[in-house]
Amino acid sequence: MTPVQMLVALATAPRRAFESLAQKPNWLFPFLLVLVATLAVTVWYYLKVDLVWITDMQLRANPRTAALTEAQRELLLARVKQYSSVTVWSAVIAVPIMLLAVRALEALWYSLAGKITNVDRGFRQWFALANWTSVFGVIAVIPALIALAMTSGNQIEPGIIQPLSINELFLHRPMGAPGYQLWTNLNLLSFVGAALAIIGVKTWSARSWLFSAIFVLLPAAIILGIVAMFMLR
């Protein structure tokens, strides 16, 4: 299957797509697609946003920095203004590193869980599965780019680059409100990706839906549980 055929198959006949992926575990296309899309929206956001304004908002929203005096805050904001280009370049460097790290961790978990549960697949196959199941995340980039294009000012909340997050779609909590981080990072396409991963594991393991769901969701459930415990209190 070509990458485009693979994309279509994932949306329309995912079992067939995963059977093909088991034969040819190619991961570069989805990785690059997500990387380029994420980079595009991130860089555009940071080039457009008033970095001093967004930093001020973040400082006030964070309980650890909210108590800073005005003088300390001004000093920090002056630094941000001075090194604004560094912030953009930091984002450019951080995005691929973070993306690669997250996918590698997912694949590592799948490999480990596969070895324990006798689902005999290699790391490369799991890495390809992790990348292909998250490929639909690029869909969120399109409304983000449209929203950025429609925004005239430079005081743009970071939620704009997460248009399909639970917070953006339903809750609209301001930065610093309880649960803001959790509900901003949790988006509809995360559920799509999880569903695809469950189908993929079921296809590759030939086990039950329950097994596949636990296989895929266990680490996410643990992480989300811990995050929710800290952020919702």
Added chain:
Amino acid sequence: MNAWAKWLAGLVVLALIAVPVALRVSRGGEVKQAQIERVRKELISPTILASGSLTYQTEIRMVSEVMGRVQEIRVKEGDVVKQGQLLLRLDPATVAAQVAQLEALAQQAKLGIDRQQVQLNTLETRMQRYQQLRDQAVIDANTYDDMRSQRDLARVELDSSRENLRQTEAQLKQAREQLAKTELRAPIDGRVTQLTIKIGETAVPSVTSIAGSDLMVIADTSDRYAEVNVNETDVARVAVGQQARIVPAAFPDSSWAGVVETVAVSPRQVAGQGKTYPVKIRLEDSIDDKFHTGMSARAEIITRQGEATAQVAVPVQAVRYEESTEPNQVGQASVFVVDNGRAVKRVIETGLADDTYIAVTKGVAEGADIVTGPARVLRFLQDGDRVEQAPGAIDDAAAATNTADTATATQ
């Protein structure tokens, strides 16, 4: 089945793109919560800031004129004293002994004079007898001359003894004065503001401040002042009779009213600092017990001249200053006027200012609503941003308005 699935997938993707965009459009821009106040006329009171210390009009530093160990102190710091009241006594033993010795010397000198007077009287009588004998040529000239010479010598010795007595009496008077000076009495009605000596310590007469030379400070507490140093660039605007507010360093929440009483003619130069002119501000009578002489204080001298009239003014924090991008061009000041729920940037020209308000000579009219805070909102406010009165700010703004109305009515 496959075609149906493709269509469905396409529709889902389309919805995932369209829904968030539609939501964002429908939500519109953020409405910023701000403090909005109405522009009104205010009485501008420009001030000059100066620092200095609190002091009394008269402060007398008591020093001892005789050396002696402190035997008794009859007052403590803060005591009110009356003129002539005994404050402190030095051990008088040494001076008293000196007085006794001189008294004895004077008495001895008097006795010597008496003796010499008797002797002179005897010689005078004998001289008269010798004179008669000489007239009768009973005695020769030599015998007569010897007698006359003895009498004259006795006269001189008597005069010398009298002078010695006067000298001793002068010394005695001086010693008695020294004895009197072992008792320190209050030179004025006032209060003991400083007591530096203790019982048992030795008081040392000295014109310079060395240990033991300063005994205490008595101040006339009826007149209280703040003596502040006004920078030479500001002194031209300070004049006798101007009102001032004094804030003592230790009580920043207290302020006392005062009136400028004197402005120094010559400056005072502190090494490493610019020239300053000492200005004395008399504090009004109704000040409380927080006054402590020597305490640092800050003065705001109101330099408003004559009968000022209220001017269109805005709170100073509402004005934003931007530097000009053009060289040699002055930057511009602006405020945000609220028009139909949106903040509209309006360039203004400013006039006099005080700590609270700045006069606007051009750009904003009385009655316009402007954004005055909070600072974090004002800092990032942009032309066209939607704003609304912050819930907590309504009461504050109303209170400020009432206060301003009252102030205007009073004036």
